[in-house]
Amino acid sequence: MSKEIEDHRLLNTSRNKPFAAVLAKHVSRRDVMRGGLSMAAASMLSFGGAAQALASNGTQKTPLTLAFEAVHGSLTDAIVVPEGYVAQVLVPWGTPLNDGDTWQADQPMTPERQAVSVGMHHDGMAGFALDADNASRRFVLALNNEYIDQEALWAPQDGPTNVESGKRPADESRTEINAHGVTMVEVEKDANGHWAHVPGSAYNRRLTSATVMDIAGPVAGSDYVKTQFSPSGMQTRGTNNNCGNGVTPWGTYIACEENWPDIFVNRGERFQDDARIGIPTDKSRYGWDTSAGDASEDNDEFGRFDITPRGEHAADDYRNEARSFGYQVEVDPYSDALAVKRTALGRFRHEGCWLGKLEAGQPVVYYSGHDSRNEYVYKYVSDALWNPADANRPGEEYDRLAIGSRYMDNGTLYVARFHADGSGEWLALTPDATTQDGRTLAVALGLADDDHAGIIINTCDAADFMGATPMDRPEWAAVDPTSGEVYLTLTNNTQRTAEETTPTFTNTGDDIEQLGVGYGTAPTNASNPRANNEAGHIIRWRESRLPNAFTWEVFVFGAAASDVDNHSGLSELNQFASPDGLWFDERGDGQGILWIQTDNGYGGLTEYTNDQLLAVVPNGLGDIQGTGPVVNNSNQQQLKRFAVGPNGSEVTGIFATPDKTALFINIQHPGNWPADGGALVQDATIAASGQVRPRAATVVIQKRDGGPVGV
Numbered sequence: 001m002s003k004e005i006e007d008h009r010l011l012n013t014s015r016n017k018p019f020a021a022v023l024a025k026h027v028s029r030r031d032v033m034r035g036g037l038s039m040a041a042a043s044m045l046s047f048g049g050a051a052q053a054l055a056s057n058g059t060q061k062t063p064l065t066l067a068f069e070a071v072h073g074s075l076t077d078a079i080v081v082p083e084g085y086v087a088q089v090l091v092p093w094g095t096p097l098n099d100g101d102t103w104q105a106d107q108p109m110t111p112e113r114q115a116v117s118v119g120m121h122h123d124g125m126a127g128f129a130l131d132a133d134n135a136s137r138r139f140v141l142a143l144n145n146e147y148i149d150q151e152a153l154w155a156p157q158d159g160p161t162n163v164e165s166g167k168r169p170a171d172e173s174r175t176e177i178n179a180h181g182v183t184m185v186e187v188e189k190d191a192n193g194h195w196a197h198v199p200g201s202a203y204n205r206r207l208t209s210a211t212v213m214d215i216a217g218p219v220a221g222s223d224y225v226k227t228q229f230s231p232s233g234m235q236t237r238g239t240n241n242n243c244g245n246g247v248t249p250w251g252t253y254i255a256c257e258e259n260w261p262d263i264f265v266n267r268g269e270r271f272q273d274d275a276r277i278g279i280p281t282d283k284s285r286y287g288w289d290t291s292a293g294d295a296s297e298d299n300d301e302f303g304r305f306d307i308t309p310r311g312e313h314a315a316d317d318y319r320n321e322a323r324s325f326g327y328q329v330e331v332d333p334y335s336d337a338l339a340v341k342r343t344a345l346g347r348f349r350h351e352g353c354w355l356g357k358l359e360a361g362q363p364v365v366y367y368s369g370h371d372s373r374n375e376y377v378y379k380y381v382s383d384a385l386w387n388p389a390d391a392n393r394p395g396e397e398y399d400r401l402a403i404g405s406r407y408m409d410n411g412t413l414y415v416a417r418f419h420a421d422g423s424g425e426w427l428a429l430t431p432d433a434t435t436q437d438g439r440t441l442a443v444a445l446g447l448a449d450d451d452h453a454g455i456i457i458n459t460c461d462a463a464d465f466m467g468a469t470p471m472d473r474p475e476w477a478a479v480d481p482t483s484g485e486v487y488l489t490l491t492n493n494t495q496r497t498a499e500e501t502t503p504t505f506t507n508t509g510d511d512i513e514q515l516g517v518g519y520g521t522a523p524t525n526a527s528n529p530r531a532n533n534e535a536g537h538i539i540r541w542r543e544s545r546l547p548n549a550f551t552w553e554v555f556v557f558g559a560a561a562s563d564v565d566n567h568s569g570l571s572e573l574n575q576f577a578s579p580d581g582l583w584f585d586e587r588g589d590g591q592g593i594l595w596i597q598t599d600n601g602y603g604g605l606t607e608y609t610n611d612q613l614l615a616v617v618p619n620g621l622g623d624i625q626g627t628g629p630v631v632n633n634s635n636q637q638q639l640k641r642f643a644v645g646p647n648g649s650e651v652t653g654i655f656a657t658p659d660k661t662a663l664f665i666n667i668q669h670p671g672n673w674p675a676d677g678g679a680l681v682q683d684a685t686i687a688a689s690g691q692v693r694p695r696a697a698t699v700v701i702q703k704r705d706g707g708p709v710g711v
Helices: 019-026 029-033 047-052 111-115 170-179 272-277 400-408 452-457 459-466
Strands: 085-090 122-129 138-145 181-189 195-197 205-207 212-216 235-237 242-247 253-257 328-331 340-342 363-369 373-375 377-385 411-418 423-428 474-479 486-490 537-543 549-557 579-588 591-598 612-616 640-644 650-656 662-668 697-703
Touching: 085 195, 111 170, 122 253, 122 662, 122 697, 138 242, 138 253, 181 253, 181 328, 272 459, 328 400, 340 400, 363 474, 363 486, 377 400, 411 459, 452 459, 474 591, 486 579, 537 579, 579 650, 591 650, 612 650
Parallel strands: 122 242, 122 650, 212 340, 474 579
Antiparallel strands: 085 697, 122 138, 138 181, 181 195, 181 205, 212 235, 242 253, 253 328, 328 340, 363 377, 377 411, 411 423, 423 549, 474 486, 486 537, 537 549, 579 591, 591 612, 612 640, 650 662, 662 697
């Protein structure tokens, strides 16, 4: 979740023990301050040692070495990269997808133009090869467009109309709806190493908050999602606020619906899941619903965002419209087939969809975090076992979404419980699962015994009843495809109290048993001894051989170098806070680089540097004798700052070409960048000489000599 649209009112509504309390028991203050080298070694898997045993015969490999000099912090309107590297702007917001269309710095945006242009505020992304021989030079870039900057969007008219009250003009609402969603665009590199998009490519495509999509999995066709638009409950319109992303081994893209609830409003009787997931009762974020009734409105395109019940039946209104959001959305980048909402993976504020270790004959696994304070970590396990014959075949035409249905429509959704001894367990969210108080989950939620769809609709409440561990805003994850170790950013938690204080609750009324009573504040602990845990940290875990079990440890704590609670010993050259984006960059032979991106609002760092990209080689950190932090006073120099974003921006979205010679990142909500407001391709490291119309954009980072990035 971008801090630009973070809602600090969002928090979990359950009594479950927060991760802070678990971590307090798991790590002592004395040992953390000494670097974590002697903590309960007998109770934990030694991740460091296991990660270095890379070959099947146990032979240790020489780890990769980061071969760049760490860059200093920056507070400029430009990208900063290491010496010997270049950075280029690619497909900024408003880039025309059709051949012959143009962009100008003062370009007014219309619904029609925005529908065929790159969307706003780039976030998660991935590349899909068009042919195996040129996979590192030509591919389809799939790109999330998370939200909008109304001031930049409506700059030619000095801002949006009636944004606080009154009716929004229909064309303004349509344009904003079309600026959200997903962009598919073909990109290619020329002989000089410069990248550009391919106007008019058959692969260029936009999916917006108005695009018709199929619903699949347990919720499809159920009474929960029947609306006036889709009385059968098999379709919906739009995908919104897509943050992190995922990819499938069969060659499709997953766009993850995260901060979507407040595009809706419900001024009437609320469903239980409406309240739990945070749908507002006063006004929606953008006021698209206020355009309802305009003479040009087509098929309730605006009225559907007001989910207040009005008719006798669900098919008479849009009371269920919001229940068709909050899912993982599968898109085939190679065709124009309708995108599919895969409901079996749960309904909440998905930060991402991270593929677990893939093994023939084993289930396909995906992890996802719910990005709000004191929310949970989830895992989906397919019923179908992975068949390598289903792997992507670039250049061939076949039904990839049918393969997706095989693995993503039938499976079990789990939620994580972390224990203080470094162990953990996955709790199944099924109707017959036993809750903490001995009831079945179906009974606890007031559902029929076989109502799997109801469990999915009420994913958050189901996790509450099962006793999952509330976390400090779980965001992006990254999986080492060799070891299967999963890294997860816990971005921050700004609502903490002093250690061992009593937590406060948000609700003490009669609905305690129905909705639970969540933490308004949670106590600090030895590993996060800040009254406001603004700096965040990263954890990692490994699945156990035991059923539904895992072991976990702290990987690194964010901090300013001068902080007294700088548990990982960070220096000026790698200090960071609010870790957000993560990506594991596999380099072969069981090794790789873990890239860390930040969305920082921490006062200890904002005066030193803008948001940034850091790199670390986990396998090079030595044999950690304990439970963490893995990055500590003895080895934190292995963590290096690689790039810094321009003023006002978040650095997010990341992947590299298969040959690792080009690293792609996204610059979201910049304040005054790129420098040339009219250019689609330009040097990302040049600062603007005056005020420009800011445009989120993808940035390609390459070595001047054309070699692999980072090493």
